[in-house]
Amino acid sequence: MRVTAECIPCYLKQAISTMRAAGIDDSRQQRLLEALFPVIAGLDDSKTPAENSSLVLFELYRLLGPDDPFREAKVRSNDLARTFLPALEKVIAFNADPLLTALKVSVAGNVIDMGIMPGFDVSASIQQELGRDFELCDEQPFRELLEKGGPLVVIGDNSGEIFFDFLLLAQLRSFTDDITYIVKGGPILNDATLEDAEAAGIPLLAKVVTTGSNYLGVIPELCSGALRSLIGDANLVLAKGQANYETLEGTSFAGDKTFFLLRAKCPVVAGHLGVRLGSSVLIRNRVNL
Amino acid sequence: MRVTAECIPCYLKQAISTMRAAGIDDSRQQRLLEALFPVIAGLDDSKTPAENSSLVLFELYRLLGPDDPFREAKVRSNDLARTFLPALEKVIAFNADPLLTALKVSVAGNVIDMGIMPGFDVSASIQQELGRDFELCDEQPFRELLEKGGPLVVIGDNSGEIFFDFLLLAQLRSFTDDITYIVKGGPILNDATLEDAEAAGIPLLAKVVTTGSNYLGVIPELCSGALRSLIGDANLVLAKGQANYETLEGTSFAGDKTFFLLRAKCPVVAGHLGVRLGSSVLIRNRVNL
Structure with a gap:
């Protein structure tokens, strides 16, 4: 999906x-935000919000120096989860x-987002997800592909949340023992x-592979040959969170074997999905022709 | 109150x-937002959010041309109210x-804000305000000053909301027939x-005077001599909405005869007041020493 004007205040x-x-x-x-303006003004609005946001954050990280700003917060969110x-x-x-239930638990963990929702409440999120249905739910085709077994790729999102994904992986292991879990190659947000x-x-449950970079999401054009093959050879891909949706939805790279599991945390993504802000979905990728 | 980093995405x-x-x-x-970056980078962070936001909007209005972007929306909000x-x-x-009750009704109208809360629901706001108390409430000193009679100044905020202020003015007329209601001198937001x-x-109920400019809020240094005297000679000033709070709170110009009636619609103002986001208050000005 492409950026909108609303993405610009969100980068900040x-x-x-x-x-x-x-x-x-x-x-x-305030001074550092102003230093980001030239980068924002130079962004390509045919790119995705996640890719553009990454470029803004890379400049900020360069200005802030080598420490990972979220190092401690990530440890805390892991401990909390x-x-x-x-x-x-x-x-x-x-x-x-x-x-x-494991899919709902996994998406409940998706509330642990320090970029756009720093005031998250994990406990409330779990109760909410267990007490409601996905607003869009392609569970049937997801189960059908899953039952065929074979290589399965799960693309993770946040720290903290990853503990809830562990519980989902444990369920997925009943269907296949060939699971790869993808994380970022370097620190970006949490x-x-x-x-x-x-x-x-x-x-313990999956082979862990990185995207090879610290871009938000998974950007098809920036994937290594190995990562391309991994996703290409998978029978089923489950991509978590908004950034993976932003970068992969509609692409033939992800294809119709990819399912997105996420909470719509911003009006731009909610609008693109056609769901209410704050709702959660499990949807199959529709390749743009 | 001074701007914070959070004000910068909010200007956008x-x-x-x-x-x-x-x-x-x-x-x-997106292009117009980028054209505002130099203005934002040139703002003075010792000024208030309302004043800085005004300068950003003035540049946007200049780029957009002479029509008032909110002309029709303002008529609609008046019709709705x-x-x-x-x-x-x-x-x-x-x-x-x-x-x-009239104070609560008046603050319920404060939800009609097309700048930072374009998705407002007037009916829900009325029900909410009538069903709850002000989170901070200096009602007693407000009543004491009001009962003394004499010149009273009400500083208005939004179109639409102004119809609810009419009902409040009708109540205030039991205490004094010398009421001045202040509006903006030109279009800015709604x-x-x-x-x-x-x-x-x-x-029908009050003399109407303008601030003489289209800055958000009432900026003491930019007030005409006539407006200074009007506020200086008042026995009681009631200032509505966030922008008037941002520009007047703490000033000796407003003094301790000024009361702010508003809903805290952004985290910066809520944090400054020490109340929950979305709560409403009636508070007496405390002059910064």
Whole structure:
């Protein structure tokens, strides 16, 4: 999907979230935002919000220096998410439909987003997701592809959330033992990296591979040959979160074997999906012709 | 109050609201936002959010040309607000405390804000305000000053809302017949101007005076001698909405005879007031020493 005018204030909001996480004082925040204006003015509006937002954040990270601003916040969100595991394991195991419940739990974790929703509440999110249906739900074709087995790719999103994905992976393992879980190649916002995957025990259930960069989402043109083959050879791809939707929806690279699992956290994505802001969806990719 | 980093994305959001009202397509919106970056980078962060936002909007209005982008939307919001009057008159008249009820009705109208809250719902706002208390309420000192009579100044905020202020003015007339109602001297967002005051019948109950400019809020340094005297000679000033709070709070110009009546619609103002986002307050000005 392409950027809209509304994405521009949102780049700045994500930059503010980043600077807050880095402990930058307000006056310096204002100066740093202004330093991002030339980058924003130079963006290509035929690109996706996630790609453009990445370019703005790369410039901010360059200005802030080498430390990961979200390092501590990511550890805290992992620690927080971990506390929910024993209860959520039981919620999934004792539900009549453990797979659907694990999908809901996984999307509940998608609220852990320090870029555009820094005031998230994980506990409320879990209760909300377990108590409602997906607003759009392509569960039937998802199950059909899943039951065929074969290589499965899950594209992760945030730290913290990755612990909830562990519970989903445990369910997916009943269908195939060839699962690859994709994380970012470097720090960007609170997106999960190799470190987070290890903290969450993902390697016990899946092979972990990185996107090879720290761009938000997965940008087809920037994927390595290995990553292209991995996604190309998969029988089923499950991509989590807004950024993966922004970069992959409509592409023939993702194809109709890709399903997006996300909460619509901004009006631009909600509008593109045709759902209410704040609702969650499991939808199959429709390739743009 | 001073601007914060969070105000910067909000300038752009207000610009987007304005361009939407003017029917500008998305791609041109993006170009126009970028054209505002130099103005934003040149702002003085010791000024208030309302003053800085005004300067950004002035540049946008210059780029958009002479038409008022909100002309039709303002007429629509006046027409909408007018439909609530018969019911609200009765709600106020039959309440045990008509003055407090009129204050709540007036602040319910403050939701009609096309700059930062374009998705407002007037009916829901009325129900909400009538069903709750002000989160901060300096009602007692307000009543004490009011009962002394003498010149009273009400500083208005938005079109539409101004119809609800008419009902409040009708209550205030029991205490004094010397009331002045202040509107903007020219169009800015959906702020009320002379035309709106006339549409709402304000001249039947109060003398109507303009700020002499189309800056958001009332900026002490930019007030004419006549406006300075008017506010200086008043026994009581009631200033509505966020922008008037941003420009007047803490000033000796407003003094401790000024009360602010508003809904905290953004995290910066809510944080400055120390209240929850979305709550409403009636508070006395505290002069910064």
